[in-house]
Amino acid sequence: MGTGNPVKLIWTREDDITAAVSAATYHHVACRLSQGGKLVAVEQHIVNQSIMAGTPFAAMMKDGVDPTAVEGGTTEQYEVDNAHVT
Numbered sequence: 001m002g003t004g005n006p007v008k009l010i011w012t013r014e015d016d017i018t019a020a021v022s023a024a025t026y027h028h029v030a031c032r033l034s035q036g037g038k039l040v041a042v043e044q045h046i047v048n049q050s051i052m053a054g055t056p057f058a059a060m061m062k063d064g065v066d067p068t069a070v071e072g073g074t075t076e077q078y079e080v081d082n083a084h085v086t
Helices: 013-018 056-060
Strands: 025-033 039-048 082-085
Touching: none
Parallel strands: 039 082
Antiparallel strands: 025 039
């Protein structure tokens, strides 16, 4: 028997961080600014578990990199000539 109204469900913080979809991650970012404060270099090191590996979505991985696990860590997002991501 339903309530007849929408019900909002939210995981507790404890449940959220222990869920199978929460991958352990290490992400280190180093940046260099010019004297004028402009971003001139970005270096990132990302180590984490894949979310897609072992699923039907694994075919979306390229060169062993899971794009969903490293979102925001790609060189294309920066307008800087010196960007490196490993």
